[in-house]
Amino acid sequence: MELTKEVKKKKMNKLLKIILISIAVFIIAIVVFLATVFIVNVISSKSEQGKIQAYGQHVSVDGKIMNVLIEGNGEETVVLLPGYATAAPALDFKPLIEELSPYYKVVVIEPFGYGLSDVSEKERSTENIVSEIHEALQSLNIDRYILMGHSIAGIYGLDYVNKYENEVISFVGIDSSVPTQGDTDEPFPSDAYKQLKQSGFSRLLMKLATDQLLTPNVDDETKEQIRILTLKNMFNPNILSEGENFNSNFKAAENLVFPKNLPVIFFLQDNDTETEGWIPLHEEQLKNSVHGEMVLLEGDHYLHHTRSKEIVENFRAFMAGIE
Template sequence: MTSNVSKARKILSVLLKIIAALAILVLLFVATVFAVDRISSASEQKKLQPYGQQVTVDGKQMNVLVQGDGEETIVLLPGYGNAAPGLDFQPLIDTLTPDYRVVVVEPFGYGLSDPTDVERTTENIVNEIHAAVQSLGLDRYILMAHSISGLYSLDYVNRYPREVTAFVGLDSSVPSLSEQKIEASDVAPIRWFRDLGFDRVQLKLSADPYEGLAYDEQTVEQLHRLMRRNMYNDTQLNEVVSMFGNFQAGQQQSFPADLPVLFFLQAHHPAVAEWIPEHEKQIANSEQAEVMLLDANHYLYRSHPQEIAEGVRAFMQELK
């Protein structure tokens, strides 16, 4: 009996030592990830190169990039989580600027713009973007939007119909195809994940979205730095929490019938069979509207900038 008890104690002791060793290894791993992230983030912050210009909105700085000298202006808005819109849109900007002046607005929490604690409702986001546009003295322009900014743009064009001459959607979101509801408590683990530096590990293990595309090496390095800086920041996490309500509000809106609308859509959505039909419903009552399908993924402006630029020119020419 004594021998069995002694063996059990030895086994328990070994197990406890193994568990303690594993716990120490985990803590060392977490501490290493945290330290590497903090050191790397400080180093990368010093290497960031400014681009665009800063405008003041609600007492904070919003970054905007203005390129080109065309008579007509395109205001370009990013999709959710875009690390650096002014750089990410560069291939498309370069193909548009021979004919247009392009203004890329980086909303708060994006690119080089400041973060904000203001709730990310559609109303607040649209107010901030419009304030940035006004600060540049723009009063007539084409509004072009990728992904979730298509939802915000639906509110925008209804509020400022005298300013927006046409809307161009780049695989833009549709209110009827709502995102799932996410509570504030759901993003708390993401903050821990980010604060410990594991977002850097995630990016390191992920495929490079710019590999093989028309971006120069310096731009890609800048994009990577800003991806690591802006990923899961509090402003963007607040936007995620607000997203479901924004989609619900958007279902009460439609494009003005007299607003020309052009959609560029991926021809084969990998998950949503209703992607094209729901966009077609959006423009059912539009007097001038067109849908162009591209053999591309959601980020079609990265891979097909030339087709988009040519499509915009042709569409706008038909309106004259």
Template structure:
């Protein structure tokens, strides 16, 4: 029995040693790779000062009308991710992409990620650039923040354009601060890089050049699970609850692009239609696409926007 116990102890210690060695290897590889990647990262856009920190903003196009683009949750590089859509819109509009704190090349922040704080920061960035008249276009969770934004800055917003945006009646699950601690450990030890190695390329087969995809992958690894985005996840449930009290102003032109067949939420189209039922200028366009419909349907979206803006603005 003593020999068996000693053998089991040695096996257990060997297994523990191998696990620790694997963790140390993952951590070291991630550290070295991250350092190397930051040297290859190419800057874009311009930095504006917001709340004592630097927020990255990208502007392209010379059109008379301005479209301000806001990203969905966790988008590593809004500017590069929106690239196909920017290319289609920029011949006709001035396109302004905001990279909120924790996204793209913007700084992180410890400030609570409430809708109020996020929209205040976006508005401050636009004010710094002297932009005070524009159409607001938002993907996913930014559509929820846009409800708050439009109701406070209606005099500036000419129209709202939703890209499969979140609606208050279809709330995300509540995330507690204690829930994000394991994710922080997972990220800090370098396992987020392993996770990305095991997942499919989200840009495969889409109109992104190799250089853009390389830079996107660098920024995905840089920003994935950062503290600002994790804090945003913690605030998400309360942001949904607060948005339930809001509606689009009746006189605001609203154009919604929505995926026709949501893989999980059967009420997805119904709830989007309900959001514009009292709008004087509300229109919904259903697309055979996934949640990131602007990646695959940028030309169709740009065409519909030109038609809509031409008739409503």
């Protein structure tokens, strides 16, 4: 009997030892995996820094460098503003620039934290963003222009055209945000996003889910530059601050309307299923405009990736009808 107990005890000890070893191996594997992801991200980020190809030109804004791209020699100027967290606006807008530049001087603004611009210490309030964009244009001696913006630029643009009404010829929204669209008061998970970037998991996730990289139909070299700049700018302090300010920025715009005599045209995706009342919300914005128009296009939120030709054709016809 004693022998049987001793055998059982030995078996239990052996089993416990196996379990403990398995747990230890599992923990070590996790630690090694996390360390590998982190180290690969650090090394890759450093390597990619040297692969970034400069484009555009620098202007001094609030003591920092803001990057802008200027193409075309038309008499009128179109200023392009990006949607939220667009990693490299000047590259993202490439199809639209190609369609606009035969007729206009095209200026792409890369706000702080975007593209090749510096990161600012100032919070990303509408007031700061709009002021910085205006300072950049003033530095370039551009004081009369068409404002064309994608997505959240609809919020900043609404504030902009009210502050600088005498400078703006018209406003063009590309699936642009509306102050009353809702779902902007959810807590913004800055800490989680920060951890994703610092740990290197944002790089891993992009590697595993390649559809996270949003690019227009451009050459492979340009796509690679967008990928590098996406990883560089993803969840940087300005992008996080802008996200944290969504609610206050949208609320600040709720009582704003487009100036009555300012020509306004919206290009919207015709099958938006994410935002309730997407088209009626824009119709409401246009109701008091003397020159207001809406064009529905088949496509996703990034209409300028696939429908730039139609956007430019319809915009030129819209402006010709006013003149």
